[in-house]
Amino acid sequence: MSNGTRRLAAMINPSGDAFPDDDSTKLIELQAAGRCPGAARHVLLRWTNGQNGHVSYTQLIHLIGGQGNYAFYTPQVQPHSEASRQFSTFYPLGYYTRAQRDQIIALAQSIPFDRNSHVNNCCVWMRDLLRAMVAYGLLRKDIFDRVVAATPLERLVPRSDGTA
Numbered sequence: 001m002s003n004g005t006r007r008l009a010a011m012i013n014p015s016g017d018a019f020p021d022d023d024s025t026k027l028i029e030l031q032a033a034g035r036c037p038g039a040a041r042h043v044l045l046r047w048t049n050g051q052n053g054h055v056s057y058t059q060l061i062h063l064i065g066g067q068g069n070y071a072f073y074t075p076q077v078q079p080h081s082e083a084s085r086q087f088s089t090f091y092p093l094g095y096y097t098r099a100q101r102d103q104i105i106a107l108a109q110s111i112p113f114d115r116n117s118h119v120n121n122c123c124v125w126m127r128d129l130l131r132a133m134v135a136y137g138l139l140r141k142d143i144f145d146r147v148v149a150a151t152p153l154e155r156l157v158p159r160s161d162g163t164a
Contacts, residue, residue, distance in 0.1 A: 025098075030126070032088060056082070059077050061076075062126070069115065069116075070113055096138070103136065111128050130147065
């Protein structure tokens with residue numbers, strides 16, 4: 001692994017391998033930044049991999065970057081204090097086994113996105129991921145409907161050339 005690759009890996013996954021996923025069943029939540037439903041905000045899936053004092057280390061599934069510069073990297077484990085929870089809204093999706101979490105990661109890797117899009121953002125991508133989870137029996141449809149409406153998660157807007 002080159003020094004540049006190591007630096008990128010450290011930026012994407014700053015907790016490295018200190019708090020890897022394990023084989024226990026875990027709660028997965030959708031986290032929406034901010035407390036104002038209806039406003040544009042970043043969304044991600046998360047589950048806790050470990051604890052160090054008052055800090056939880058959570059594994060994240062999300063698009064990073066911004067309009068015109070989206071990217072997807074996994075695994076990504078980040079520290080979060082309990083106090084940081086006050087700045088976001090959380091929607092529990094259910095409890096998942098390690099095998100199911102691995103399926104969700106594989107689905108997330110398969111969800112297409114246009115990294116240069118100025119229209120379709122992480123909310124659109126997350127909606128597509130949750131829809132795929134419903135199709136594969138990993139998420140109940142009523143939970144999908146509730147989360148999509150409450151967050152809200154927009155639908156994909158095709159580009160003018162007809163592609164996504």
